[in-house]
Amino acid sequence: MPSTLEANPPLTRRERERQMRRTEILQAAKAVFAEKGYTHATLDEIAQRAEFGKGTLYNYFEGGKEDILFACFDKIYDDLCEVVESSFDADATAGRPFREVLYHFILANFNFFMEHQELFMILVKEAYRMTFSDDRDKAAYFQQQRERLVGTLARPLEAAVAAGEVRPMPPHALAHMIMGNVSGLQMHLTLGCADDMEEESMLNKPETAAQFLTTMLFDGLKANA
Amino acid sequence: MPSTLEANPPLTRRERERQMRRTEILQAAKAVFAEKGYTHATLDEIAQRAEFGKGTLYNYFEGGKEDILFACFDKIYDDLCEVVESSFDADATAGRPFREVLYHFILANFNFFMEHQELFMILVKEAYRMTFSDDRDKAAYFQQQRERLVGTLARPLEAAVAAGEVRPMPPHALAHMIMGNVSGLQMHLTLGCADDMEEESMLNKPETAAQFLTTMLFDGLKANA
DNA sequence: AGGCAAAGTGACTGGTCAGTCATGTTGCGA
DNA sequence: TCGCAACATGACTGACCAGTCACTTTGCCT
Incomplete structure (x- = not known):
């Protein structure tokens, strides 16, 4: 078990996995934003690093780049x-x-x-x-x-x-x-x-x-x- | 007469006017960069505020936007x-x-x-x-x-x-x-x-x-x- | 006057990317 | 086994803009 404060409310596996994927995208985004800065970061690169298609990012962050x-x-x-x-x-x-x-x-x-x-x-x-x-x-x-x-x-x-x-x-x-x-x-x-x-x-x-x-x-x- | 340290070396009128125009472009650029930030500043707007055509900027700053x-x-x-x-x-x-x-x-x-x-x-x-x-x-x-x-x-x-x-x-x-x-x-x-x-x-x-x-x-x- | 170099111009081009959407793929419940 | 909903995908589109260049204007010298 990981450790502290996780999944305290009853989350279905679906919901947990969704959270995980969201976090992975965020990790990738942090790395790219840090390296390139917001303007020169591209959604294509974030998607690539997170190992998702670009369109998928929009399933997790409706507002697109800025939302992320x-x-x-x-x-x-x-x-x-x-x-x-x-x-x-x-x-x-x-x-x-x-x-x-x-x-x-x-x-x-x-x-x-x-x-x-x-x-x-x-x-x-x-x-x-x-x-x-x-x-x-x-x-x-x-x-x-x-x-x-x-x-x-x-x-x-x-x-x-x-x-x-x-x-x-x-x-x-x-x-x-x-x-x-x-x-x-x-x-x-x-x-x-x-x-x-x-x-x-x-x-x-x-x-x-x-x-x-x-x-x-x-x-x-x-x-x- | 303006005042301090101007035109100390022998500058032709042409050269002085050129300096003036360069300074005007820079003034406009400072204002636009300050308002919009580098990325969202456009050469078109800088040129417009300086009351020059965009092409003219390149007569004064060969390196373009970054040079400015x-x-x-x-x-x-x-x-x-x-x-x-x-x-x-x-x-x-x-x-x-x-x-x-x-x-x-x-x-x-x-x-x-x-x-x-x-x-x-x-x-x-x-x-x-x-x-x-x-x-x-x-x-x-x-x-x-x-x-x-x-x-x-x-x-x-x-x-x-x-x-x-x-x-x-x-x-x-x-x-x-x-x-x-x-x-x-x-x-x-x-x-x-x-x-x-x-x-x-x-x-x-x-x-x-x-x-x-x-x-x-x-x-x-x-x-x- | 008239000729020429310097300066000015802005429509155009090419490259870049955020965001979209039609088309797959997956997995779950019946 | 089937059907459907959720999710994944990436080629495509439209907007944007830096930088170019063929043409115009200016003003200086003869």
């Missing part, structure tokens, strides 16, 4: 929210200093993205562009998803502010800043940092990168007194 | 480097505390982007995607341009570290982080923050946003002792 892309995004944001939630899980973090919790959160993000670089690629290649799309619906979708993610992080931050562990600032703003910094550094990790010449950069490995970011976020630029 | 896009990027990165350089100009910053210089630098960036939102849009919509393009040349171009920008900021940071005003860290890493935070917050400013519900967010105006970012970058998350 958004299904990918739904999954990505769900996964990201889960990373946030599990990092700030009340039991695991009770009593530990905020700095340490923050470090583990940052590291969890890096590890997640390193294991799913294709997800990170899709976000970088498409989400920013879409957020500023002149199509209102798409822009709204991304603002909502981002809001959900940031909101998930803002809650524990608010608690930390209340506990006097974090500078009193609007938690949403803090959450945005932190997530932005995580993405920024992840970019380095993903690029492999071909541009860090002189030093064996500390930013090449998730652990040291997380250490750097924790220090900068928590302690700031200013030299210690 | 990259000419836009050249200009954008030049302008950005200039913002950095003028903010850390030795004369203007001599003797002032680093925190204050940083604030003015951040504010200068925000003001620049607010006045040229179309440039910011192009960067957000295309540069990230291109940086991870599977076309090596394009990816390399963006890494170089970014390196140039970050390098320009890294120099004064290095000096600040040497002067004991900034935590000893690799200046390149610091520069990346700072530029990343500036972009991140600029995104809010550009979006108009439709999502900041409760509060009359401090992140809606360049000055207060710059204040927030300066505090967070310089002093960090940790609550004051």
Whole structure:
């Protein structure tokens, strides 16, 4: 048996198999979107990789190419929210200093993205562009998803502010800043940092990168007194 | 007479007019790329806005659509480097505390982007995607341009570290982080923050946003002792 | 005037792909 | 065994658009 939360409601075999096939198409699509970007990805290639005919994609995603892309995004944001939630899980973090919790959160993000670089690629290649799309619906979708993610992080931050562990600032703003910094550094990790010449950069490995970011976020630029 | 640095080398009227027309095409292109994004921008629309026939674009940009896009990027990165350089100009910053210089630098960036939102849009919509393009040349171009920008900021940071005003860290890493935070917050400013519900967010105006970012970058998350 | 080079033009071409649909194929229940 | 509904398929169509080129216009020099 696979493991966690599967088939909790009574699903017929037909329905289960249908789910499986849908997931397979999504897997293929994620890979192609990550490699080529939305525009240069073709349904023919997605279908080929998923080992289906192109027409079949339309049995699973009525809205066609765009529908498939958004299904990918739904999954990505769900996964990201889960990373946030599990990092700030009340039991695991009770009593530990905020700095340490923050470090583990940052590291969890890096590890997640390193294991799913294709997800990170899709976000970088498409989400920013879409957020500023002149199509209102798409822009709204991304603002909502981002809001959900940031909101998930803002809650524990608010608690930390209340506990006097974090500078009193609007938690949403803090959450945005932190997530932005995580993405920024992840970019380095993903690029492999071909541009860090002189030093064996500390930013090449998730652990040291997380250490750097924790220090900068928590302690700031200013030299210690 | 217009004003600064024009026509310093002996240019014939023909050559000057040619430059002018090239610039006009570029202006139109920037607007269209910013609105539609590279993929959905059409040469027909660029030509129309520039009030030229489509064929004429090829007299000025042999490489066609892509050539025009990259000419836009050249200009954008030049302008950005200039913002950095003028903010850390030795004369203007001599003797002032680093925190204050940083604030003015951040504010200068925000003001620049607010006045040229179309440039910011192009960067957000295309540069990230291109940086991870599977076309090596394009990816390399963006890494170089970014390196140039970050390098320009890294120099004064290095000096600040040497002067004991900034935590000893690799200046390149610091520069990346700072530029990343500036972009991140600029995104809010550009979006108009439709999502900041409760509060009359401090992140809606360049000055207060710059204040927030300066505090967070310089002093960090940790609550004051 | 008139001749010519430089610049401008937009209808046309060729390639690309998302989406469709008429035609198979499969497997289940009667 | 048959019949039907669900599902799979990929050749085809229509829209789109970058890039071309044969022709026109402009303006400069003699």
